Amino acid sequence: xxxxxxIYTNETQDSQMNEQEQGAIxxxxxxxxxxxxxxxxxxxxxxxxxxxxxxxxxxxxxxSTDGPFAETKEQLGGYxxxxxxxxxxxxxxxxHIPGAAVGSIExxxxxxFD
Amino acid sequence: MERESTPSQQSTDSQIAQMIERTFRQxxxxxxxxxxxxxxxxxxxxxxxxxxALAALQRWPQEGAPRQxxxxxxxxxxxxxxxxxxxxxxxxxxxxxxxxxATLEAQVTGLWSGGAxxxxxxxxxxxxxxxxxxxxxxxxxxxALEARVALTLRTxxxxxxxxxxxxxxxxxxxxxxRLTRAQRKIHDAGVPYRVPPAALLAERLDGVLAVLYLIxxxxxxxxxxxxxxxxxxxxxxIRLTRTLLDLLANEPTLGDEPEALGLLALMLLNHARxxxxxxxxxxxxxxxxxxxTLWDRAAIVEGVALLDRALCLRRPGPYQTQAxxxxxxxxxxxxxxxxxxxxxxLYGALARMAPSPIIELNQAVAVAMADGPTHGLALxxxxxxxxxxxxxxxxxxxxxxxxxxAGRLDEATxxxxxxxxxxxxxxxxxxxxxxxxxxxxx
Numbered sequence: 001x002x003x004x005x006x007i008y009t010n011e012t013q014d015s016q017m018n019e020q021e022q023g024a025i026x027x028x029x030x031x032x033x034x035x036x037x038x039x040x041x042x043x044x045x046x047x048x049x050x051x052x053x054x055x056x057x058x059x060x061x062x063x064s065t066d067g068p069f070a071e072t073k074e075q076l077g078g079y080x081x082x083x084x085x086x087x088x089x090x091x092x093x094x095x096h097i098p099g100a101a102v103g104s105i106e107x108x109x110x111x112x113f114d
Numbered sequence: 115m116e117r118e119s120t121p122s123q124q125s126t127d128s129q130i131a132q133m134i135e136r137t138f139r140q141x142x143x144x145x146x147x148x149x150x151x152x153x154x155x156x157x158x159x160x161x162x163x164x165x166x167a168l169a170a171l172q173r174w175p176q177e178g179a180p181r182q183x184x185x186x187x188x189x190x191x192x193x194x195x196x197x198x199x200x201x202x203x204x205x206x207x208x209x210x211x212x213x214x215x216a217t218l219e220a221q222v223t224g225l226w227s228g229g230a231x232x233x234x235x236x237x238x239x240x241x242x243x244x245x246x247x248x249x250x251x252x253x254x255x256x257x258a259l260e261a262r263v264a265l266t267l268r269t270x271x272x273x274x275x276x277x278x279x280x281x282x283x284x285x286x287x288x289x290x291x292r293l294t295r296a297q298r299k300i301h302d303a304g305v306p307y308r309v310p311p312a313a314l315l316a317e318r319l320d321g322v323l324a325v326l327y328l329i330x331x332x333x334x335x336x337x338x339x340x341x342x343x344x345x346x347x348x349x350x351x352i353r354l355t356r357t358l359l360d361l362l363a364n365e366p367t368l369g370d371e372p373e374a375l376g377l378l379a380l381m382l383l384n385h386a387r388x389x390x391x392x393x394x395x396x397x398x399x400x401x402x403x404x405x406x407t408l409w410d411r412a413a414i415v416e417g418v419a420l421l422d423r424a425l426c427l428r429r430p431g432p433y434q435t436q437a438x439x440x441x442x443x444x445x446x447x448x449x450x451x452x453x454x455x456x457x458x459x460l461y462g463a464l465a466r467m468a469p470s471p472i473i474e475l476n477q478a479v480a481v482a483m484a485d486g487p488t489h490g491l492a493l494x495x496x497x498x499x500x501x502x503x504x505x506x507x508x509x510x511x512x513x514x515x516x517x518x519x520a521g522r523l524d525e526a527t528x529x530x531x532x533x534x535x536x537x538x539x540x541x542x543x544x545x546x547x548x549x550x551x552x553x554x555x556x
Contacts, residue, residue: 001304086306087256088314109303 002041002110003082003090008074009103011048028098036082036093043080074103081110127175133183134170141184143270143357147244148188150251152218153195154307156269156297163187165194188241192218245270246309246361249354253322254305261296262325263332268293270357271329271350281332281347309365323377323433326355330381335539345388352381375424376434382417383440386410398545402449414444435464454484471500472508479512487520507536511546518553527553 017025033040049068056063068075077099084090087107094105142163149159166187180186199215252265260282267273273281279289299305310318333347355378362368390404399405421437439460446452461477474497482490494513503509514529527550534546 003304084304087254087304088306088310090304091256107303 001084001086001090002112003084003087004108004110005043005080005082005090005094005097006076006106006108007078007080007097007099007103008072008106009077009099010073011050011075011077013102014077015048025098032096032098035096039082039084039089039093041081041083043078045078046076048077049075077103130174130179131171133179134167134174137183137187138167139272141187142272143248144241144243144245145184145188145191146269147248148241149191149195150248150269151244151307152192153199155301156265157294158195158198159191160269162191162195162198165198166191169194185241243361243364245357246365247307249322249358249361250309250318251300251305251307253318253325254300255318255321256303256305257296257299259325259328261292261299262321263328264289264292265296266325266354267329267350270354273350277346281344312367315368319371319374322358323373326351326358327377327380327433329354330384334384348381348385348388352378352385355381370423370427372424372427372429373431373433375420375427376431376437379417379420379424380433380437380440382413382420383437383444386413386417386444392541396541398541400545401443402452404449406448409444414441417441417444430463430467432464432468435460435467439464452483454480458484471497471503472506475503475506475509475512479516482516482519487516490516491520505536507533507542509533510536511542514549518549523553 029045052066052068054065054067054069056065080097082090082093084093087109090107094100094107097105099105145163146159149162150156153159153162169190170183170187174180196215196218199218248269249266252269253262257265264278264282267278267281268275275290275293276286279286282289284292309315330348330351333344333349333351355374359371359374359378362371362374386409387401387404389410390406390408391399393399417437418441421434421441424434424437439457442453442457442460458477458480461473461480465473465477474493478490478493478497481493491513494509494516497503497509510529510533514526514533517523517526517529530546530550530553534543534550537543537546
């Protein structure tokens with residue numbers, strides 16, 4: 001089964017990390033990517049929500065606003081697309097993402113179309 | 115097929131109907147577990163089982179009841195599941211469904227000795243007990259706690275949706291939606307249908323025990339409404355915990371689990387007091403006033419034996435500790451003979467294992483019994499800062515009781531009043547009102 005692991009962390013706290021802490025996080029993600037390379041189908045880190053634009057089309061008009069779709073306590077910072085046997089395995093992989101220790105990882109099954 | 119029925123035929127029919135209902139009640143958990151293992155779909159399994167029950171109602175009066183009713187129902191239910199899948203195959207997902215049908219058919223034909231009829235040729239041994247898988251699946255952490263409770267009671271407890279809705283004071287529609295959503299989540303999110311592997315087992319077992327404990331507590335102390343004890347929930351929780359222990363004992367890689375033993379001990383020891391907890395007027399009887407001759411001695415003996423077995427495994431835990439406290443109450447011949455000092459020590463140990471203001475509250479009550487109300491109040495005053503307790507009626511009732519015994523009657527009245535304002539249980543309210551009247555009448 002395919003799952004998307006959505007990584008939510010508090011951007012303000014993230015930005016307050018010093019170089020050493022940031023280095024440790026990077027190393028953590030590299031190690032994660034290496035350990036689960038057989039399960040990871042894709043994924044990216046995202047630039048912070050300050051770089052986001054939200055687009056909505058209502059009654060034929062395109063409305064764009066600066067920022068993420070909603071203000072939230074934790075913000076989407078990245079994602080992985082993985083292949084896992086079942087939810088237990090997906091949850092176990094999610095728990096190893098460095099962001100899980102400080103933020104939240106949402107585990108969402110991918111909708112498969114025949 | 116319509117036919118004339120004589121009175122004796124009618125009585126046989128109703129006997130058979132009763133037998134079907136009895137088989138259903140006792141065996142539906144086991145049958146469902148096996149069906150879900152085959153079809154991996156809770157709704158399909160339930161529907162197929164209903165189809166099989168209907169078939170039984172039609173055929174057993176004519177053909178006679180089979181030697182192995184549960185095996186018969188399982189076999190027929192599997193065929194009915196195939197029929198249902200075939201009907202659905204005309205819709206989307208044709209490919210996957212035909213795959214599932216093929217697997218199912220292989221399972222069904224593999225069991226038959228080739229006879230023309232499909233009566234219970236299969237004995238119970240061909241259907242391994244899948245209930246442990248079902249229990250762990252129903253209690254999976256991906257499901258909301260209330261959903262785990264509902265699903266466990268529905269599939270393993272054999273309770274109807276209406277019965278569960280009534281027990282938890284929600285509408286039947288709400289409960290039905292809760293069950294459907296949980297089943298869909300299991301399917302959509304890929305919750306595996308299995309006993310968890312060794313690495314996950316300890317934490318998942320904790321989850322199962324938590325669900326069973328919740329079911330018991332719901333029956334033991336209703337938060338609102340008239341019934342102080344909902345005995346059927348307690349009995350169901352006990353039955354399910356027994357089943358869990360049997361299933362664990364039969365798994366080659368598992369064995370005696372001390373906390374599971376402790377939980378069953380705790381349930382039995384508490385449940386033993388059920389006949390003494392409410393008097394003939396329907397009022398609450400406190401532990402120290404209960405008629406101990408009404409306590410279920412057999413349940414106490416069994417509870418204590420289970421606790422001893424658990425403690426021999428030398429892996430203490432919260433359920434064992436709570437069971438030990440309950441055992442001390444159960445074994446005291448009179449209220450005055452209760453070993454409150456030991457109970458206070460056990461609450462202290464419990465508080466260290468599972469820190470909670472409620473446990474510390476109980477510890478304060480025990481300390482008050484052992485050393486006097488002033489000592490208990492000293493502990494309670496330390497707890498006063500806890501936000502959660504200020505809304506808990508039992509905290510104020512306990513505080514009121516200690517103040518009353520310490521002679522601080524105005525403060526006691528204030529605390530009883532506060533407790534009454536927060537309490538929703540009819541029987542407990544009556545008790546608090548009585549205390550207030552006693553204080554006012556002084």
